[in-house]
Amino acid sequence: MRIHNLLYFTEHHRFYIFRDFSLSSIDSKMLVQIYQPMVGAFAIAMYQQLYHYINDGRTGYSKLEPLRKLLLGSGLEMNEQSRKYLMDQMSKLEAVGLLQTSRLAIADSTEVVYEFELARPLSPAEFFSTVHLAMLLRDKVGKYAVIELRESLASSEPDELAHAQLEKENISVPFYDLFKLNVQSFDSELEQALMEVAPARASAKLQSAEAIITFGELILRFPRNSGNRSSVERLRLQPDQLEELNYVAYKYHLSVADICRLLDEDGVFNELGKLQIDELQQRAAQMYRQDKKRDEQKERLLAHTQIFAGESAQAEPSEEEYEVDEQYFLQVPQQLATYCDIQQYNMLMRNEPYTHFIKRFFPGAVPNWLDQQLGQIDLNYKLPEPVINILIHYVIGSNDNNRITKTFIDAVASNMLMKRIDTFEKAVVYVREQARLELAKELKKDSVPQTNSARAGGARGSRSGASRKPIIPIVSDSQAVQKVSEDELEELRRLARKLDGKS
Known part of the structure; x- marks a missing residue:
């Protein structure tokens, strides 16, 4: 029992018992010869006491009783040491699989009720095939005592058949070869009546x-x-x-x-x-x-034809729900912000099949191409259901239209497959790492100076045919053009003839 404060487990708190079996002679022998050496005589006596809170020949629930009755029935006093000792003995029964304890909070009240659910002792074959229980019994009584106990609980086959080579043929008659059921007259009233008189635990399981x-x-x-x-x-x-x-x-x-x-x-x-x-x-x-x-x-x-009336009721999955630690919580997308909080959203993403989870992002039907793409990822890539839900969150929950394409979804799924993303926690870490990379890329893009942009533009221009060297003027265009007179022209001709050797 995991109770850290003894004030939550006092003689004033109430409890009840639940069991759906009755002990046989072999079960009683297993309790005395097998379980008692492991957990002690007091724990087995307490198990017997809890068992008889429900009348013989019946299964189901006992009445609500105060823990004071259990303490007095066990010969313990009303103090803290007795409650601690009782918790230790119950913990031993829980560890070997004979008891399961739950704490229930009653609505609109501060009262806490304890449920003690008893379990049937394992059969000899089941017990000795459970390695940790067999090893514990060996540590308590020794190896040879374990062998002797197992031989005493089972009868061996005759010597004639022990080493004979036999061919076994099943000649049993199936049920439907001997009995005929009238399927056409199915009694719905009988089924409803059986559901109503069934224990609340079984009916609740069927309804959920x-x-x-x-x-x-x-x-x-x-x-x-x-x-x-x-x-x-x-x-x-x-x-x-x-x-x-x-x-x-x-x-x-x-x-x-x-x-x-x-x-x-x-x-x-x-x-x-x-x-x-x-x-x-x-x-x-x-x-x-x-x-x-x-x-x-x-x-x-x-x-x-104006007859259609839509219904959007969805049932919760019947599989066991897995909790999500707060360190692996992902933010609720904008589309579902008014639908659920962050804890409910992560629980849905962790436990729902993708065929149910994807519907929450669309007010109507899911697009066929998206449904087929996710089906391919599930059946061909073999990605687990929680990982596919994380992929849906990363692609559709980001509210980025550029991501909702077949190419991008296939690229993300392939990347997850290559990186061995096979658990919900690994997928969360992968999504956060991708978000950090995208943020770093945006920051780097925004921090590029204008000079670099100009150089990049010059480089792009050179590839299109323009010269990368600057244009340097050789003769200044600002000099005025002067007109030559006739006398100066004649003087120039004279110098030219002189240079040619003519007088």
């Missing part, structure tokens, strides 16, 4: 997401006679690929039917049945552009 495609929805709408049916069924055991599939659906505004149509195409799965995310994104981007073009045509048609 734009596109959450569960495996049940996917397999319900996927064709049974498709060649990719077996690969789609394996997604049930691959939650990571299912999350990537959901992100692609959210990014390109695809429905469950669209995703099923894409998964039914050839080349989406490889020979081993693994989903090819890059290929799926390529085809999803093509479908997204085609749907966008059809929507634009539909909007123009409806606008002419």
Whole structure:
């Protein structure tokens, strides 16, 4: 628990428990034999105490209780040392993954409530495959004790099968080969009722997401006679690929039917049945552009008939949000100055897909050439989403019309790619460095003296054919021309004959 002031954690503060599981016999054995040597008996006893705040056979939330009840139930006194000891024990449970603590502030009140969310103990296979937990247990009980504990928690296979070369064939019957569902009579009232009685935590998660495609929805709408049916069924055991599939659906505004149509195409799965995310994104981007073009045509048609009514509602992304440090904040562009503050703008730029972020700079539709250019940068250049959003900020947010060209956008993206700009922080540093270079260039241009400009003009003139040497007059043009008289002319002729040897 990261609480620096003990006055924020007193016996008067209230708390509640949340858990969505029940302990089995193997879970109890893991707590006593595996987790207790690592965190101590008092921490495990506190875990058991928190677990029983919710009645057996139920999951969900407990009642709001004061921390005084937890202190008294643990045999601790009402003082600062007891609260500090309780925090230390809870920190141990948090470190090994059995507890997660959150602090909630109630609106229109100064009261703070603590949430203790319990987690199920790991199974023996999961625990011993987690390296840091296995190493901690080894440090506590020793190497040979760890080996013995693992053998005691699992039964080995028979000796006849241990070293035999077996060919394994899956002959299990799939669900839809045995059961038939009436898809036509889908009960919407039942779905709504289940949503209403679900825990608030689950319903809030569903409402905060734009596109959450569960495996049940996917397999319900996927064709049974498709060649990719077996690969789609394996997604049930691959939650990571299912999350990537959901992100692609959210990014390109695809429905469950669209995703099923894409998964039914050839080349989406490889020979081993693994989903090819890059290929799926390529085809999803093509479908997204085609749907966008059809929507634009539909909007123009409806606008002419005065039926069209635009809606600009956007849902927040379902992915985990990443915080942005103040040292990496970028200024809000002039176009969005009245839309959000600097913290909201940087959070949007850090967490939103570029297909959503680019729309905020345009009152209507995004130009097709710009959408295609950004799609090429995403799919071909493989720049991360936050870096593309920084590029949008640098090109469009600067309010410089000379930058909004295909050549400039491609040049900036290529420069980012060559400089290995692959994180939000690196992109911010890159943009700031470019701004400093541009400012230095402008200052240098303004500080050039006029003499240099004149010399530069003379140099340009010499290239066009003019002489670079100054024109120096040999005879002054200001001297007056004097007229020679007849007597002087005769005297000159006489001197000339004398010089020629004639008398």
